Amino acid sequence: MKYIFKIQYKISDYIMEITFLGTSSAVHSYKRSHPSIALKAFGETMLFDCGEGTQRQLIYAKISPMKISKIFITHFHGDHILGIPGLLQSMNFRGRETKLTIYGPKGLDNLQQAIANLGFPNFDFPLEWIEIDSGTIVETEEYVVKAQRVKHNTLTLAYSVEEIKKPRFLREKAIELGVPVGPAFGKLHNGVPVEINGNIIKPEQVLGPPRKGNKLTYSGDTMPCEELIDFARDSTLLIHESTYKDEDKDKAELHSHSTSVDAANIALYSNSKELILTHISTRYKDIKDLLGEAKEVFENTKIAEDLMKVEL
Template identity: 55%
Template structure:
């Protein structure tokens, strides 16, 4: 799993921080989480083609998380996209996309499929090797956090299969895929030749939210938690009033959830230097960094989070 931060600012961008957006490569898909203003330009700087985007996940419908959508949608049409684009988001995402389609008198010749996220927690996308889950958070509007969880198939125990006189070949593949087989009238089940379940890597992106206990459970034991930290603790009242978290809140959640790595993002424009936020967070949870635009994170195996392209 590879993540690139395209924008790490909160409501007002700065010279060094764009509005919120993260692109994530997982398995055979490229996912975009939030799409703040100028996201497509950030993708150019990061040398990531918007044409490769498969799915866009929107945490909530505030402008700093969605105003890049019209530009990307129209640019994909200009570039001749033909395959569908999936966009997931809270209630109102359908209406938003209908308005976007009418902007700029552009012709959109590819299918845009919207998926409304509802409920407190749900699995909203699943394929053989990963799932995307959503968890409702608490902000000034409906807001969702998202989790990507890799699914690792149990190890195929070749020695067990040979003991059962299963010939190497297609039958091995069927069992490894979870299908039982009939071998000369004997039914052999996958669990007879598969090892124990293996945990895949997991990451969670908080969206905008006040600190809440449900995030601790949602992010339990994940490899990477990306949590908003709009303010420092001197502005704790302002953070709560506006539906946000302070850096210390994010750190407490990371500590209580036993996450491996915490990355702070959604930084207020009042901070030209984020060291104050980092110091507050690290006092609670040592394995913390703050995100900056174009920072790349690679999660290779359990408890192996690599952060590259740092300032």
């Protein structure tokens, strides 16, 4: 498609594919839709925010809404949530049966009730709404999702998804200890001791040192803040709002948003490896200045485009 780009990162145990479904701020433009990001990883599809038009963008991106397992909402401004009612209705019309969980800050019950009042009181598939605050909100053997309050003009959360990466399995060491090639290798790699010829072989005997997995952090809408610097620490990829140019810093402060330079400083101070700017105001027809001023602070910066895909 016209606006699809691919950026290849070093691939680890899992591939985390990020698709920018919408990259505008409060107003649509010809090339940018309301905010939404899809993450395909760990056998799941997750959605971060769901602005108006998200389900159409999913079609263009060839991502099935029926496979979305979780939706994470940063806050309740319309450009971040108005796609949810239509998306849920379409899932229902298409006969969805699997559970969908929607996470969001305090006030999520109001959104649930508003959708019911629109004429969707019940759906034919399991739908769970979970209000959250800062902290760990999802933890599996493969990944952890955390949330952090940031500074906007309404209660807003940033999110991170961090891969849990197993230590390397030392195959030759296992063979030296008499472990036969086969199922015992998998047990040891998964942390389960095995008995070989009367001897107990422990996982730590055949595993390398701990390894840090990829970390994705999404800022939501926010002013620059220390909380986000700490939260985004050592991110493989930081996706940060960049509503304004640095020359419009006064407007950013007035509306509790960030400039491109603010975002670059967050990436720099958090020791992130890469920064992608999103939530771009439609007032800027040429985004080269936004990118240029951010790169002066943090060189490894890109600007998101609708339907851009990234793998890490």
